[in-house]
Amino acid sequence: MTGSHGVRACLVLEDGRVFEGESFGAEGETFGEIVFTTGMTGYQETLTDPSYRRQVVVATAPHVGNTGWNQDDDESARIQVAGLVIRERSPIASNHTSTGTLEDQLRQQGIVGISGLDTRALTRHIRERGAMRVGISTESSADDLLTRVRQQPEMAGLNLISEVSTTEEYVIEPVGEHRFTVVAFDLGIKAMTSQRLAARGCRVHVVPADTSLDRAKELGADGVFLSNGPGDPATADAQVALTKQVLDAGIPFFGICFGNQILGRTLGFATTKLPYGHRGINQPVLDHTTGRVEITAQNHGFAVVDEGAPRETPWGTATVSHTSLNDDVVEGLELRRGDRLVAFSVQYHPEAAAGPHDSAHLFDRFCGLMADARNNAQEA
């Protein structure tokens, strides 16, 4: 397996394990938290997902790059991962949408990667020892690198919202008739999320994370959406305060991933760091309300802690609505006052970029919530 230029690179984990390989993408050095994703497709969406900020992603798919890089599949304006680890680079990029290669994109955007190492052994190591700090370098000795890996911050305790949130408001216009106005707080939002809402007649105002609820009301919010995003939800106190205000105001609420963790905290649940998280596009989730199982896209390293019983809150009764069938981790929350749904969120990714579309109905559910709130207001 010779690379295009054959430059040596090494990967060093914080517990001292070393993997040798070849430079893939930019040369140089990078640090982050090592995580693995089991998605067999969708590397472009993964690499550009802001939730992966400061993470070095290992693809368990053994052959990466074969669909090249295209103009349509970016989930944000740039590659967000701190680094990429693959088994084998594809010698060709072949897809009807492809306009370039993965490796050229990594080089152009200065993203350091490594190929030609045993990603199965590496993944098993992460699964046994947990996600941990890592460095990749084409320059340093493994010993040198290890010292610096151990100086990096841990993911637990990191607030990365300001690194990814938009600084300016922008609007995604509805497709067809304008039915609802959604204010989406950008904690690292994926492009497809706004598009899924727009496709259902929502005008989506994507706003900086520190936008006030007053501003959201001024924009005419029928509903508030809290996005996915990187970092530790335990640090997102400002977003918890905002969500309290949203619930106090009785505005319909929907959250995805980071947004689920923030709703959880607002309702009084704790969040915790998972040993190695869930990342991939075939994660089975049980919906306790319907008894149905959905195959979902996921990317999370933290989770809401299940207390095993509904929780009474100032806004109604909070329940764990969804759990992972792999390990019982909380995958969704619901807040109801009596029979009426007030707010809900999921830990997984219904926008499905990449991933299966089983959960697309959740966007319709949010629209239903906004329609009900409007009808209730008219009746009152």
Ligand SMILES: NC(=O)CC[C@H](N)C(=O)O
């Ligand atoms: N995709 C996300 O929103 C991830 C949320 C959070 N950063 C986690 O790792 O759990």
